[in-house]
Every structure is written in C-alpha cells, then in structure tokens.
Amino acid sequence: MKTPEAGSEIVVGLDLGTTKVSAVVGEVDADGITILGVGNVPCRGLRKGVVSNIEWTVRSIREAIDAAQTMAGVEIKTVYAGVAGSHIRAHTSDGVCAISGREVTRADLERVLEGARAIPVDADRMILHALPREYVVDNQDGIRDPIGMSGVRLQVRVNLVTAATSCVQNVIRCVERCGLTVADVVLEPLASAGAVLSDDEKEIGVAVIDIGGGTTDILLYADGGVVHTSTIPAGGNNITNDVAAGLRTPMAEAERLKRNYGCALGRMIADDEEIEVPGVGGHAPRRVARRLLSDIIEPRVEEIFAEARRRIEETGLLEQVSSGCVLTGGAVLMEGMVECAEEILGMPVRMGFPVGVKGIVQLVQGPQYATGVGLVRYGAEQLSESGQRVSFGSVPRSQEEAVPAGSQKSGFLSWLRAAF
Ligand SMILES: Nc1ncnc2c1ncn2[C@@H]1O[C@H](COP(=O)(O)OP(=O)(O)OP(=O)(O)O)[C@@H](O)[C@H]1O
Ligand SMILES: [Mg+2]
Structure with a gap:
C-alpha cells in the first residue's frame, strides 16, 4: 500500500x-x-x-x-x-446573529448557520444539512456570499434537511x-x-433527478441554493418488475431485456423490430415486437416523471428552474429517457x-x-x-x-x- x-x-x-x-x-x-x-x-x-x-x-x-x-x-x-x-425531509429555517457594524467573517457564517440549526426536531430525527439559500445583511437580501460585507445584523435562510x-x-x-x-x-x-x-446551472436554477434502482431522488436549485429535496419510492427495479410480469419472463432476463432493448418512448421504435423473450418454467422462448417491451416500460417512466413534475410544481418554483433538468442514476441509461422527460417535465433535459x-x-x-x-x-x-x-x-x-x-x-x- x-x-x-x-x-x-x-x-x-x-x-x-x-x-x-x-x-x-x-x-x-x-x-x-x-x-x-x-x-x-x-x-x-x-x-x-x-x-x-x-x-x-x-x-x-x-x-x-x-x-x-x-x-x-x-x-x-x-x-x-x-x-x-x-425518511428524508426538508424545510426552511432562519438564523440570525449580531455583527455589530464590522465585516462579516467566516466565523459569523458558522454562528448564523448554527442558529438556523437550533430548532426543535422530533426526537427520532437528526439534522443532516443546513443548506444556505440566501443571506441578509441588515435590510439587503438575496446575498450569496456576505463575507467582507459590513452591517449590524446577519441573517441566513437555509434549507434544513433532516433524516430518521x-x-x-x-x-x-x-x-x-x-x-x-x-x-x-x-x-x-x-x-x-x-x-x-455546473455552477451556472445552480445559479440559473436546475432540477436534478437521480433515478436509481429503488428510488428517484429530486433536488432543486434556485438562486444558487438548494430549495427542495424529496424522494419518490420508485426506480429502475420497478421497471424490471413490470417487464418480468408483463412478458412473463424471469427477473434476470427482464433486467437484460430492459438494458439491451428497453425504450422509454414507444414511438422511437420501428414497428417491425422484434426481440426474443425467454420463457419461464421450461416454456419455449418466443419472439415479440420490441414495441411491446416499451409499452410496458413507458407508463412506469411516465408515472415517475409526472410525479417529479408534480413535486417541482408544488414548490411554486417551476418558473425558476430555468436551465431545466439534469437526469442521473443508472436507470436513465435507457433509450428515450431524456426525450420522455422533456415531454412530461416540459423543460430542457440533459443526461448528467x-x-x-x-x-x-x-x-x-x-x-x-x-x-x-x-x-x-x-x-x-x-x-x-x-x-x-x-x-x-x-x-x-x-x-x-x-x-x-x-x-x-x-x-x-x-x-x-x-x-x-
Ligand atoms: N443500460 C441500462 N438501461 C436501463 N436501465 C439500466 C441500465 N443500466 C442500469 N440500469 C438500471 O439502473 C438501476 C441502478 O441504478 P443505480 O446504480 O443508480 O441505482 P442505486 O444507486 O443502486 O439505487 P438507489 O439510488 O435507488 O438506491 C437498476 O434498476 C438498473 O436496472
Ligand atoms: Mg443511487
């Protein structure tokens, strides 16, 4: 070593x-x-x-x-x-401290953030992060970095993330x-x-959607800070389950078919494309239209993006997500994910x-x-x-x-x- x-x-x-x-x-x-x-x-x-x-x-x-x-x-x-x-929750909290007319230092930032963390949380929960949204020095709000500014009162608004x-x-x-x-x-x-x-995306406003195997995590940036986070309890594994049930094939085969031939948007597939589906319990393999596979996948993917859109809308900050959405997590490797997300979210989407x-x-x-x-x-x-x-x-x-x-x-x- x-x-x-x-x-x-x-x-x-x-x-x-x-x-x-x-x-x-x-x-x-x-x-x-x-x-x-x-x-x-x-x-x-x-x-x-x-x-x-x-x-x-x-x-x-x-x-x-x-x-x-x-x-x-x-x-x-x-x-x-x-x-x-x-179990992750997020809500806003404010912290205030006196700076008595001198310049704001890093130690002041720590103090004011400690203040924002000092709120009662349920006994079975803990604070994971206090993510600054904006600072206010006296009456001037919307400050990203107050170090070096002068005033008598420093305030911070944070997104407080708690966990079980x-x-x-x-x-x-x-x-x-x-x-x-x-x-x-x-x-x-x-x-x-x-x-x-990128820093620019955070500055302009962006939604990150991480679609893994078991969950879809959403994180929203607006004005340079995190303004929302939440989790949808569905991901790539649900898609595999749907394929296994819909095509009556073992899970391992459903996973393979999903990865190799899956598509989130059926109309991207030519009508004459076919795939071979292995049978379960000794049944012979059969050939089916690839379109059938995407007909199974598409509703689940749509459901995930529709729920993501609903959560973004609920924050009232949809308009501020100006640079659109960045998709990440293994499940977004499937063909058609970016296109499907663009349609349902109604914003520009890229892969991250x-x-x-x-x-x-x-x-x-x-x-x-x-x-x-x-x-x-x-x-x-x-x-x-x-x-x-x-x-x-x-x-x-x-x-x-x-x-x-x-x-x-x-x-x-x-x-x-x-x-x-
Ligand atoms: N090429 C591919 N096409 C479609 N899906 C894929 C592809 N590659 C991986 N996946 C899917 O991505 C998922 C795993 O993604 P990832 O590794 O990000 O999840 P995880 O971090 O383990 O789970 P989570 O974040 O939900 O806890 C699985 O459902 C897998 O089937
Ligand atoms: Mg993950």
Whole structure:
C-alpha cells in the first residue's frame, strides 16, 4: 500500500445504493481530485435506499472497499457515506446573529448557520444539512456570499434537511462493522448534484433527478441554493418488475431485456423490430415486437416523471428552474429517457455524467457513479473548508458554503457512535 503524496489527502466516497455499493477513492491536492480506484459490488441489503439487512450490506461494503483499496493501492480508513430514502425531509429555517457594524467573517457564517440549526426536531430525527439559500445583511437580501460585507445584523435562510436517526445509525453501523470510520453522512442527491452540475446551472436554477434502482431522488436549485429535496419510492427495479410480469419472463432476463432493448418512448421504435423473450418454467422462448417491451416500460417512466413534475410544481418554483433538468442514476441509461422527460417535465433535459475529476475517469463515467464521485467532491470540499487543503478550484462555491467546518453534525456523529 502506498501512502498519499505530501500535500495530498485520500478521500473515499461510499454510495450505498439499492442495487450496488460503490466505493470511489480520490486523491485530493491543490490541483483537484484524481480518481485512483473504484470498487463496485452488487448489494441486496437496502430497500428503497434504506438499509434493511445489516449483514448483506456489511458484506457488500467490505467487498467494495477491498476492491477499491486494491485498485488504488492505498489503505482506506475513513469514508464519506451517502444516505437516502423517503425518511428524508426538508424545510426552511432562519438564523440570525449580531455583527455589530464590522465585516462579516467566516466565523459569523458558522454562528448564523448554527442558529438556523437550533430548532426543535422530533426526537427520532437528526439534522443532516443546513443548506444556505440566501443571506441578509441588515435590510439587503438575496446575498450569496456576505463575507467582507459590513452591517449590524446577519441573517441566513437555509434549507434544513433532516433524516430518521435510526436510518443514519444503520448506515454508520454497517460502515463501522467493516472497521472504517464515517467522516460524514451526506444526502445522496446532494452528492450526485455536486458531481454533475455546473455552477451556472445552480445559479440559473436546475432540477436534478437521480433515478436509481429503488428510488428517484429530486433536488432543486434556485438562486444558487438548494430549495427542495424529496424522494419518490420508485426506480429502475420497478421497471424490471413490470417487464418480468408483463412478458412473463424471469427477473434476470427482464433486467437484460430492459438494458439491451428497453425504450422509454414507444414511438422511437420501428414497428417491425422484434426481440426474443425467454420463457419461464421450461416454456419455449418466443419472439415479440420490441414495441411491446416499451409499452410496458413507458407508463412506469411516465408515472415517475409526472410525479417529479408534480413535486417541482408544488414548490411554486417551476418558473425558476430555468436551465431545466439534469437526469442521473443508472436507470436513465435507457433509450428515450431524456426525450420522455422533456415531454412530461416540459423543460430542457440533459443526461448528467460525473465531471470535475481526473485520473481513471473511465471507471466512474456513467450516471450511476454520480453519487460516489459527488461524495468524494463533498469530502474534498470539507477538507478545504477545515483548512487542511488550500484553494480547491473545481468545487462549486455554493457547495463549499453548504458545509460549515466543525458543524454540529460532527458532534452528532460522535454521539451516534458512542450510543452503539
Ligand atoms: N443500460 C441500462 N438501461 C436501463 N436501465 C439500466 C441500465 N443500466 C442500469 N440500469 C438500471 O439502473 C438501476 C441502478 O441504478 P443505480 O446504480 O443508480 O441505482 P442505486 O444507486 O443502486 O439505487 P438507489 O439510488 O435507488 O438506491 C437498476 O434498476 C438498473 O436496472
Ligand atoms: Mg443511487
């Protein structure tokens, strides 16, 4: 095992998905992030983004970490772990502090964010993130970065993301059973967004829709800040189930047919295209029109995008999502997804691949790696925030602001560990 170069740090993102565990190893220095290795292992220990079987999850984490470690040639001790699922909630909160006529400093930002976090949450929930939407200095609102401004009163409006404590505890428990430490727990769609969005998109307003195996996560940016996050409990696995039932074929075959011939928009398929469908229970294979497959897939995909649109509309911020929607997660690899999303969402849509890293990038090129890469970028940013790293150009400003150094969450993590 090699040790990282002087002036660099190893940051590992651990994406616990419903279908796979991904460990992404990055080396962070002043020039950015270099991907050194990836471990990608199928996992059946989660349901709808939430750990449901500790043993299976631990086994997959171990395998993913071992593979990533071997490829990267470094020892992994600490990870940034993703959390997701329908237990995640988000609402706005305000924080205020006095600055008494002097210039706003980073310490003031930390103080005012602590204030925004200081609200009662249910006993079984914890605050995951306090994501700044805007700052107000005296009467001037809409400020993105108040450092250096003068005034007597600093106010912040944040999007407060909370999670069920037990779900976060289970993630930490699984990771620690593998002999690893959790540096931080991070909302998965926030990590995915950090990997696939440009600063401009966040500034102008954008929706990120991450369609994985078990869940579809939505994250909305407007005016440079996160304004909404929610989870739809459906994803690529539902599509596979529909195909297995509709074509009466085993799940593994349904998955293969979906990946190889699936299409989210039936009219993109020529009428004479045919596919071979293996039978179940000794029945002979049969040839069917490829259009039949898309007739099964299309309603499910439409349902997911219609629900996503409904959630975006509900925020009242549809008009502010000016740069449109970015699709990520493994399920968006299916033909016709972008076109179908454009029709239903009524906005420009593009596919989101992880960007902003170098090294063995071909290993993390697909949209299914957005969360893993995003977790590394998030971790790198935390290092830079806490002063361990010098300026780190490739990470967007708004994400940098989202993570106050020495946040309350670190204290909470130690408390969670002590509680086991
Ligand atoms: N080429 C493809 N065409 C269609 N679907 C695909 C393709 N490749 C992967 N998928 C689907 O993507 C899904 C897995 O995506 P991903 O790896 O992002 O999910 P996950 O992170 O494990 O799950 P979640 O985020 O829901 O917890 C599976 O349902 C899989 O069938
Ligand atoms: Mg995922």
